[in-house]
Amino acid sequence: MTKRTLLDLEGEYAIRLMDMPPHAHGIVVYDDEGFANVYINAHLTAAQQKDAADHELDHIAHDDINSDEDIRAVEARADLTRAIPALKRAADLVPKPDLPAAPPFDPGKYLREYDPVLAVLEDRWLQPDE
Ligand SMILES: [Zn+2]
Numbered sequence: 001m002t003k004r005t006l007l008d009l010e011g012e013y014a015i016r017l018m019d020m021p022p023h024a025h026g027i028v029v030y031d032d033e034g035f036a037n038v039y040i041n042a043h044l045t046a047a048q049q050k051d052a053a054d055h056e057l058d059h060i061a062h063d064d065i066n067s068d069e070d071i072r073a074v075e076a077r078a079d080l081t082r083a084i085p086a087l088k089r090a091a092d093l094v095p096k097p098d099l100p101a102a103p104p105f106d107p108g109k110y111l112r113e114y115d116p117v118l119a120v121l122e123d124r125w126l127q128p129d130e
Contacts, residue, residue: 013060015053017042025052028059036060055079 013036020027020041025048029037038056040049058078059065067074 012036013038013057015040015056017049019043026056028056028065030065 015038018039018041020039020043022041022043024041025044026038026040029039031037038053038060040052040056044052055078059074062074062078064074064078
């Protein structure tokens with residue numbers, strides 16, 4: 001397994017490269033202390049890896065693991081806000097409701113439930129820019 005730490009900032013999160021299926025770009029896994037582990041597909045190009053890391057960091061910044069929004073809305077926002085700084089600032093102004101803590105994160109369950117949606121979204125990400 002390819003596993004290499006790219007970045008480790010003051011104990012808030014770590015980004016690591018890992019072997020993943022071709023359609024997967026990245027995933028965030030929180031440990032019991034709320035430390036965010038970001039895994040990025042080692043088989044992406046460097047530019048795609050940076051893009052995927054930005055996308056996952058946007059999920060962390062918006063606490064999407066505790067969001068009850070539709071996964072497609074969350075993914076669309078993470079995709080857009082990292083690309084458009086003004087939109088990102090606006091998104092940060094939206095009040096976040098107090099939600100109960102999420103159950104312990106199960107990456108296998110996440111992939112089983114959301115893989116079809118992510119596969120569709122990530123197929124789009126894999127298209128070269130116009
Ligand atoms: Zn995402």
